[in-house]
Amino acid sequence: MSDRPVKRVEDYTRPFLVTGFFALFTLLFLIWAAWGYHRALALGAALWLVLRLRAR
Template identity: 70%
Template sequence: MRDRPVTPVENFTRPFLVTGFLALFTLLVLVWALWGYGWALAVGAGLAGLVGLCRR
């Protein structure tokens, strides 16, 4: 094996968060289109509650 200098890995946090936001937004628009605003609001509130539980 060659001895190569170790370089830091790129930070992909921001692209990951943007992609996650777009996926969540698409999911909520799909739920809204299929079942209405109330269900989309309920799914969003439920996901926010799950994120709150995971952050503890």
């Protein structure tokens, strides 16, 4: 066992959310490029609804 004092863990929530945003943006952009704007818009709307319903 080590005798080092226990410290607070750094909060990585914001970097995780920023990385997730860029990954989602890239995914929607690739869908838009491959299959068109309407499918990317529909997927974005569906994800928004799922997140909105789970937040309740």
